[in-house]
Structures are given as C-alpha cells and as structure tokens.
Amino acid sequence: MLSKRQSKYFKSLQLKKYRQLEGKFLVEGAKGVEEVLRSSYQVESLLGTAEFLHSLSESVKSRANEVIEAKEADLLQVGTFKTNKAGLAVVKIPVQSQLSADKNELILALDGINDPGNLGTIIRIADWYGINNIICSEDTADVYNPKVINSTMGSFTRVKVSYGKLKEFIAKSDCRVYGALLEGQSIYKSDLKPGIVLMGSESHGISEELRKLITDPIKIPGRGGAESLNVGVATAVVLDNFFRN
Incomplete structure (x- = not known):
C-alpha cells in the first residue's frame, strides 16, 4: 500500500504546475509503461501490480530507480485511468534542446x-x-x-x-x-x-x-x-x- 505522502506526490503530477515544479510526469497502463522502460527516458518510480511486475524482465525493471508493488486501487487513486491492472511510471521530463530545422527533414x-x-x-x-x-x-x-x-x-x-x-x-x-x-x-x-x-x-x-x-x-x-x-x-x-x- 502506498503511503499518504507517496499518493499525494504521484497524484499531484496530474497537474501542470506540479509537473513543472517536480520535473516529472506520469505514464499509465501496460503499453505506455513498457514503452517508456525500454526508452532513453529516466524512470524515477515504477508502480505495478504483482502480476504486471512479474511479467517484466529484471533488466527492464532495473531501468526504474525504485519499484513499488501496488494494488489496482492504488493505481486508480493516483492516476487518471478508470481501470488499470498493470502499472504506472513516474518519469523525468528531459531538458529541451535548442530548436533547429533541417531543410532535408520533414x-x-x-x-x-x-x-x-x-x-x-x-x-x-x-x-x-x-x-x-x-x-x-x-x-x-x-x-x-x-x-x-x-x-x-x-x-x-x-x-x-x-x-x-x-x-x-x-x-x-x-x-x-x-x-x-x-x-x-x-x-x-x-x-x-x-x-x-x-x-x-x-x-x-x-x-x-x-x-x-x-x-x-x-x-x-x-x-x-x-x-x-x-x-x-x-x-x-x-x-x-x-x-x-
């Protein structure tokens, strides 16, 4: 079970002002979480049901700084999905690089x-x-x-x-x-x-x-x-x- 402090922190990232303040954002559901774990994004926290976490390899789970087993009720409390039997990730917002345009690119x-x-x-x-x-x-x-x-x-x-x-x-x-x-x-x-x-x-x-x-x-x-x-x-x-x- 998540602590009140954890729940409040994760849930706050639904709002833009807290995303900007913390420099983090939420990714929800099996598809999104698996994609971000296999990307170059830095994953701060991985919350998942026991079944979902078991389905991930140790190398994939190790991409997260912390892994927290959670119940579906916890995921629904801090996220935006109406149903989520998989997981949720807290991800670091990358620094935006300088804008540039290549005339050979669309x-x-x-x-x-x-x-x-x-x-x-x-x-x-x-x-x-x-x-x-x-x-x-x-x-x-x-x-x-x-x-x-x-x-x-x-x-x-x-x-x-x-x-x-x-x-x-x-x-x-x-x-x-x-x-x-x-x-x-x-x-x-x-x-x-x-x-x-x-x-x-x-x-x-x-x-x-x-x-x-x-x-x-x-x-x-x-x-x-x-x-x-x-x-x-x-x-x-x-x-x-x-x-x-």
Whole structure:
C-alpha cells in the first residue's frame, strides 16, 4: 500500500504546475509503461501490480530507480485511468534542446493545438509516418498532460516534441513551409518536398502572423458537406501525401 505522502506526490503530477515544479510526469497502463522502460527516458518510480511486475524482465525493471508493488486501487487513486491492472511510471521530463530545422527533414509544426487528445493523436500519427520532430507554439497543450501521453500509445518515446516561438523558428529556417489553408492548392496537385508542415487548430486555424511565412499553402479538397476535418485526421491525410511517391 502506498503511503499518504507517496499518493499525494504521484497524484499531484496530474497537474501542470506540479509537473513543472517536480520535473516529472506520469505514464499509465501496460503499453505506455513498457514503452517508456525500454526508452532513453529516466524512470524515477515504477508502480505495478504483482502480476504486471512479474511479467517484466529484471533488466527492464532495473531501468526504474525504485519499484513499488501496488494494488489496482492504488493505481486508480493516483492516476487518471478508470481501470488499470498493470502499472504506472513516474518519469523525468528531459531538458529541451535548442530548436533547429533541417531543410532535408520533414518537420511538423503545431499552432495552438490546445486539445490534449488531438495532440496525443498527432504524435502517434507522426510516429507512424516516421516524423521525428514536432515543434509547438507555446499555447499548444502540454505534451506531458496525462491525456496527451495516454493518447500517444507510447509514441511519445520516439517523437521529440519541443515548444517555442513558432514565428522565430520558421523565420530562421531555410525550409519550405506548407500551411494547411482553405484557400491553398489541392494537396493532390502540389509538389511536396521536405520542409515544415504547419497545422492550426480547428477553431482558429493558423494565426495571421504565421500565415505570412507560408511558402506553399495547401488544402485537402472536400467533396461532401462537412465544414472541416478534425486536426488529427487532417494531419494524417497531409502527411500521407508526402509519402505517396
């Protein structure tokens, strides 16, 4: 059984201010925990049911600084899942490295994506297409929000997500900048090369200051009556077209 002090500490990491204060975040469920234990992330604590801990090799468990056997009730008390028969990990937030853009690389840039579920889905999509870097505006959802981490299904361990001033980052880059705009050219007729793919929120789209930096406006032609696409779905369609040839 967890002590009150431990429970309070682990549960506090659900909130951004405590994640920032402690420099830690939560990973929940068998899939996410196993992925992070096999990654380069530093795992401070591993909480798991006896059955789950027994299923892990000693070499994998040794990646955690401490291993705590816990009951499912303990995991539910400190985590966000409604059911969790496996485990939970407390992981150190890595130091963000300096932002840079390689014109030979396809980079995803997100402007004001504030829904955690959408951000997590986009990270998972980026992982599917082999996108290694996502650059986010400062008002984009926190990547270490439990809803984001859970939505990535472990993909957060393979996709680097950074935050900064998108205008400065894009302006300094020597890259083509593709922006998803309603008035853009059909993506099916566009000459798609490596560069920065800029996606905006469903409600506000790409901000005016960033629209000025777009070199290649693109759009996904619609054929029905829907007003717009979910930003995660739109990101998948856009990225898929970069890899069709």
